[in-house]
Amino acid sequence: MLDLVEIVHQLAERDIVMIKGEPYKLKNVVSATDGEVLKTRFILENIAQSEHVTIDVGISARVYKLN
Numbered sequence: 035m036l037d038l039v040e041i042v043h044q045l046a047e048r049d050i051v052m053i054k055g056e057p058y059k060l061k062n063v064v065s066a067t068d069g070e071v072l073k074t075r076f077i078l079e080n081i082a083q084s085e086h087v088t089i090d091v092g093i094s095a096r097v098y099k100l101n
Contacts, residue, residue, distance in 0.1 A: 042093070045076065057081050058089065071096055 044051040049060040058078035065074045072095045080087040 050081070051078065053078075053089070056083070061088070 045060055045063075051058050051060075057080070059081045061077040061079045063074065063076040065072065067073070073092070074094075075090070075092045078089040078091065080089075
């Protein structure tokens with residue numbers, strides 16, 4: 035889970051992240067919310083390998099206010 039937090043933080047600053055020593059470029063990102071639930075999905079493509087390994091990540095978070 036900590037690795038995922040680090041990857042999302044890297045994406046907020048730039049469009050290339052390192053995962054286990056391999057560079058991945060942000061290929062696509064989509065976010066949507068209905069006011070309570072935020073869903074984000076991003077596609078990462080390995081740019082160092084000729085096979086172009088792709089990672090599809092989905093994050094869902096409930097947003098609420100404390101009274």
